[in-house]
Amino acid sequence: MPNGDVLGTDWRAYQTTVDRLELATGYDLLxxxxxxxxxxxxASVYEIPDRQ
Numbered sequence: 001m002p003n004g005d006v007l008g009t010d011w012r013a014y015q016t017t018v019d020r021l022e023l024a025t026g027y028d029l030l031x032x033x034x035x036x037x038x039x040x041x042x043a044s045v046y047e048i049p050d051r052q
Contacts, residue, residue: 018042 019042030038
């Protein structure tokens with residue numbers, strides 16, 4: 001997320017994966033979840049459809 005005065009109105013532009021958060025922070029956020037499930041959850045970005 002940029003640190004500036006102007007941000008876009010579409011928050012979805014800032015979505016990321018748990019994998020990227022873990023890489024940036026050094027934390028293992030889902031360490032208690034079985035490895036096979038972790039792999040799927042950490043690599044996923046939840047897609048939210050547009051409301052109209």
